[in-house]
Amino acid sequence: MWDFATDPEFQTELDWIDAFVREEVEPLDYVFETPYDLSDKAMVAATKPLMQRVKDRGLWACHLGPDLGGQGFGQLKLALMNELLGRSHFAPRVFGCQAPDSGNGEILAHYGTDEQKAKWLQPLLNGEIVSCFSMTEPQGGADPTQFRTTAIKDGDEWVINGYKWFSSNARYATFMIVQVVTDPNVSAYHGQSMFVVPANTPGVKILRNVAVGEPDAQGSHAHIHYDNVRVPADHLLGGPGQGFAIAQTRLGGGRIHHAMRTVAQVRKAFDMMCERALSRTTKGELLGAKQMTQEKVADSWVQIEMFRLLVLRTAWKIDKEKDYMKVRKDIAAVKVAMPDVYHDVVRRAMQLHGSMGVSNDLPFAGMMLGAMSLGLADGPSEVHKITIARQVLREYKAGDEIFPSGHIPTLRDRALVKLAEFIDHDMAEV
Numbered sequence: 251m252w253d254f255a256t257d258p259e260f261q262t263e264l265d266w267i268d269a270f271v272r273e274e275v276e277p278l279d280y281v282f283e284t285p286y287d288l289s290d291k292a293m294v295a296a297t298k299p300l301m302q303r304v305k306d307r308g309l310w311a312c313h314l315g316p317d318l319g320g321q322g323f324g325q326l327k328l329a330l331m332n333e334l335l336g337r338s339h340f341a342p343r344v345f346g347c348q349a350p351d352s353g354n355g356e357i358l359a360h361y362g363t364d365e366q367k368a369k370w371l372q373p374l375l376n377g378e379i380v381s382c383f384s385m386t387e388p389q390g391g392a393d394p395t396q397f398r399t400t401a402i403k404d405g406d407e408w409v410i411n412g413y414k415w416f417s418s419n420a421r422y423a424t425f426m427i428v429q430v431v432t433d434p435n436v437s438a439y440h441g442q443s444m445f446v447v448p449a450n451t452p453g454v455k456i457l458r459n460v461a462v463g464e465p466d467a468q469g470s471h472a473h474i475h476y477d478n479v480r481v482p483a484d485h486l487l488g489g490p491g492q493g494f495a496i497a498q499t500r501l502g503g504g505r506i507h508h509a510m511r512t513v514a515q516v517r518k519a520f521d522m523m524c525e526r527a528l529s530r531t532t533k534g535e536l537l538g539a540k541q542m543t544q545e546k547v548a549d550s551w552v553q554i555e556m557f558r559l560l561v562l563r564t565a566w567k568i569d570k571e572k573d574y575m576k577v578r579k580d581i582a583a584v585k586v587a588m589p590d591v592y593h594d595v596v597r598r599a600m601q602l603h604g605s606m607g608v609s610n611d612l613p614f615a616g617m618m619l620g621a622m623s624l625g626l627a628d629g630p631s632e633v634h635k636i637t638i639a640r641q642v643l644r645e646y647k648a649g650d651e652i653f654p655s656g657h658i659p660t661l662r663d664r665a666l667v668k669l670a671e672f673i674d675h676d677m678a679e680v
């Protein structure tokens with residue numbers, strides 16, 4: 251059954267979210283630096299009552315099951331919700347679902363001990379602390395076989411040594427989830443494990459914070475030296491060698507939420523493009539009357555609609571299959587399409603706004619960098635394209651004849667044999 255309509259009851263919630271984000275949450279974007287810096291007292295004070303309103307409405311941490319204080323929404327509902335949250339950088343915090351805390355929370359919920367859950371998961375779910383996911387290393391992000399950070403068992407402890415790179419929000423985090431090599435003798439996919447490491451553990455040293463777009467002093471992507479960092483044995487999440495399996499589970503739903511938040515940003519750029527087309531006059535007519543502007547509007551609209559439907563269908567498939575691995579190709583396709591659609595629409599909107607478009611007075615420069623970042627963070631597009639191609643080619647087999655299966659003369663010969671009686675009959679009548 252195909253149905254593109256939203257359940258009216260849920261639509262009421264979406265309408266509430268839409269108005270709440272636009273009117274109450276979005277203003278935070280223009281005043282506060284980042285939703286991750288909980289030492290910013292004014293930001294915390296401003297977000298707290300909004301978080302309470304979301305909790306009162308029953309919309310807090312909807313990605314989590316009811317046992318963890320969430321709503322247990324399926325991916326489709328979460329996708330529609332994230333499409334509205336994506337307008338504001340602060341909305342995921344206000345709704346208790348900001349990355350990477352949402353994914354890290356899921357990992358702790360599945361693999362943490364009761365003590366760890368009490369110590370980190372609960373305050374994370376309450377929005378009282380933030381966390382960091384520390385996997386990429388300076389010498390290789392897209393290729394996990396390059397990772398060199400190790401954890402070696404020493405009695406009741408593990409000792410972690412190595413360097414991580416681009417660990418976002420480490421400077422604000424209370425704990426890191428760190429991916430390390432525990433068995434160099436097996437493949438990267440089976441020899442790496444994940445640990446929870448409290449940020450104040452001796453030996454966790456932030457060497458530098460790299461900035462992406464923001465001023466250098468505010469960079470938040472950390473280069474970290476894990477220098478003889480000792481953690482108790484129970485800080486290993488899951489079992490030894492489960493690092494990649496855990497990372498995959500964490501990323502599946504997260505990518506869909508990210509994609510729908512991107513739809514929101516793209517639409518913001520699109521709305522500005524359309525407003526400009528109807529407001530600016532040049533050479534005696536509105537920009538919107540010029541065919542090259544119309545092409546920009548039309549191409550953008552088509553790209554957004556195609557992308558949005560791809561994301562929603564993928565979310566629907568995840569709900570149906572209940573197994574991220576079965577929807578891997580679709581999730582990778584979403585990841586690949588996301589930076590391109592974002593980039594293309596923002597570039598056109600930027601162009602139509604002239605000099606103001608490239609200035610800091612409008613959001614397009616930041617959006618453009620955001621689009622480029624989306625093509626890298628959580629794996630470059632090239633790597634996800636490889637996943638798609640491999641999955642697609644598995645659905646095909648090699649031809650077993652000299653000519654391809656679409657060779658028209660061969661197909662015609664076969665069709666003539668199959669339809670011989672009719673052809674003879676027609677011929678006889680003629």
Ligand SMILES: Cc1cc2nc3c(=O)[nH]c(=O)nc-3n(C[C@H](O)[C@H](O)[C@H](O)COP(=O)(O)OP(=O)(O)OC[C@H]3O[C@@H](n4cnc5c(N)ncnc54)[C@H](O)[C@@H]3O)c2cc1C
Binds near residue numbers: 385629630631
């Ligand atoms: C804004 C932002 C936030 C991030 N946050 C985090 C975080 O919180 N935690 C974390 O661990 N990491 C984080 N990352 C790092 C991110 O996961 C890596 O940047 C990503 O995996 C790519 O690794 P790399 O930067 O080392 O690029 P490389 O692996 O060096 O790749 C560089 C380029 O080489 C090409 N390439 C690579 N592999 C292939 C291939 N197989 N086939 C063809 N071409 C290829 C692509 O063009 C690719 O862009 C973040 C990155 C960004 C931009």
